[in-house]
Amino acid sequence: MPRKRPTDEGDELLARLGSLTAQARRRAELQRTQVELAIALQRGMLPRDLPAAPGLHLAMRYAPANLGLNVGGDWYDAFTMPDGRIGLSIGDVQGHNIEAAAFMGQVRAGLRALASVTGHPGELLARTNDLLLSLGGDLFATCTFMRLDPATGVLESARAGHIPSVWATADGKSGVVDDAGGPPLGIGQGIEFPVTRHRLTTGGVFVLLTDGVVEGPSLDIEDGLDQVVRLAGIAAVAGLEARALAAAVIKGAESVGHEDDAAVLVVGLDGPAAPA
Numbered sequence: 001m002p003r004k005r006p007t008d009e010g011d012e013l014l015a016r017l018g019s020l021t022a023q024a025r026r027r028a029e030l031q032r033t034q035v036e037l038a039i040a041l042q043r044g045m046l047p048r049d050l051p052a053a054p055g056l057h058l059a060m061r062y063a064p065a066n067l068g069l070n071v072g073g074d075w076y077d078a079f080t081m082p083d084g085r086i087g088l089s090i091g092d093v094q095g096h097n098i099e100a101a102a103f104m105g106q107v108r109a110g111l112r113a114l115a116s117v118t119g120h121p122g123e124l125l126a127r128t129n130d131l132l133l134s135l136g137g138d139l140f141a142t143c144t145f146m147r148l149d150p151a152t153g154v155l156e157s158a159r160a161g162h163i164p165s166v167w168a169t170a171d172g173k174s175g176v177v178d179d180a181g182g183p184p185l186g187i188g189q190g191i192e193f194p195v196t197r198h199r200l201t202t203g204g205v206f207v208l209l210t211d212g213v214v215e216g217p218s219l220d221i222e223d224g225l226d227q228v229v230r231l232a233g234i235a236a237v238a239g240l241e242a243r244a245l246a247a248a249v250i251k252g253a254e255s256v257g258h259e260d261d262a263a264v265l266v267v268g269l270d271g272p273a274a275p276a
Contacts, residue, residue: 170203
């Protein structure tokens, strides 16, 4: 008796598996392309040159998320304002995709443009907030903006829903900045952002960062901030360069297991600051 021919079920199953594999491969390639585009867009919008002033030391570091698709929303910036003071900003846009990277560029460009109209940090954030709302998007961003006078060490800060900064002085004191803040940018009209005045002393540092540096599956935000406080305190006492501190802080983000971008901006001053 002749043997029966096998049914087509096995061939159909293999064909389905092959089709699903091909679809998964195409999706993976599309996601990889989107991530690469978001990274390129983000890096292209971040500053390449830092402002210079006697005694001023600036250092910036950025690390993409450990998870490949979570990229696109963090930024940092530093520029010379019309009155000669230094504008410093850091922030994080909702979302992790090309749209978030593009929105990040709008926020950064808006802050720079409006800084030519007003240098007051609170008013600058308020005007940027109104500008973003007028564009009609549905994203929002957290942000800290600081205005530094390198000649006196006076540092004025306003915060829009962003995590607080860290400070340290050369005499061994350090901590988390205790300041009031407003809601994120792009949430609602008519928001006021209070301004806090600080003093950056000789040998001292301020560390601005995004939550990817201090929060993740391996560490909560309080412990993460404490980790940065310790690093900043050691660096200030030891007289380490701003670049070394920025590198240490971004290295510490690895212990957080961050699932978000991580950005760090370190501000140091070693010139003789005059009395405020």
